[in-house]
Amino acid sequence: MNIKKSGKDLIVNDIKDFDLAQTMECGQCFHFVRLDEEEYELTAYGRYLHIKQEKNILTFFDTTKKDFENIWRHYFDLDTDYGKIKRYIAKRSPELKEIIKKNKGIRILNQEFFETLMSFIISQNNRIPRIKALVAAISEKWGRKLTDTMYAFPDASGLSKVCEDDFRELKTGFRAAYLCDAVKKVLSKDIDEHLLTSADLKDCEEKLCAIKGIGPKVANCIMLFSLGKREAFPIDVWMKRIMEELYFGGKEQSLNTIAYLAADRFGEYGGYAQQYLFAYAREAGDSENKG
DNA sequence: CTCCAGGGATCAG
């Protein structure tokens, strides 16, 4: 990885195991706009970013070295060795070799805690385009304006005066009460990001599940995508189906049994494995719909 | 019209 400035832009050369589109579109993030095949705009940590990939060259448009080092380097998980991770997962589960090859550029983003918390509450029983629309709507209504079309997601204090009816007006449906409860518990420090970060996986999950509307799946997404807990393993309907097919001969299993197998098989790399399994499941599901 | 979405709360057994 070779970093240099070119006018206002910042260029990263020789980037390995990275594909921008795969990373943005794999269902972990909801606050971005696709401009072109490998070109996106997004917001995170109160900043706006316009980014583009051409082969193994990444261009961060109009970005200072300071912002790259303080924010984007960690956001895109650029200091993690994904080659090592992929080799480990392929060894533990050879069925995944092909799908890892197809999705060899997926990175797990290190997103902001509060935005991730709220986004995955919204994700429950919802579709990705709709989740994105709701995240954008909350940002536009209560967040800081960054460009003509993009707004930063507000922090908890920015939502302190927002009530359930306000969330309901945006058509968040039955999740309005959940969003309210999350804001309240973050403001009261009942939910504290730093305590969660230092807590172990089980303790952290338990604390997150104290928020109304958060269960095991959403809690694990929050831990994986915003608290740096890469051993977290979110199990949704897709994951359940594909795990039963790959490891249990197609027989139905309880969520606990599946979670136990994941922990045993993938350990500290559970979260990474989950991304490839998710891609595998979605691909299988799509071809099923076509055929 | 019906069905379902990267689930979870609630209640029955």
Add this chain to the structure above:
DNA sequence: CTGATCCATGGA
């Protein structure tokens, strides 16, 4: 502990 039903909303 496991299973069924409901939850708002919008797109297929």
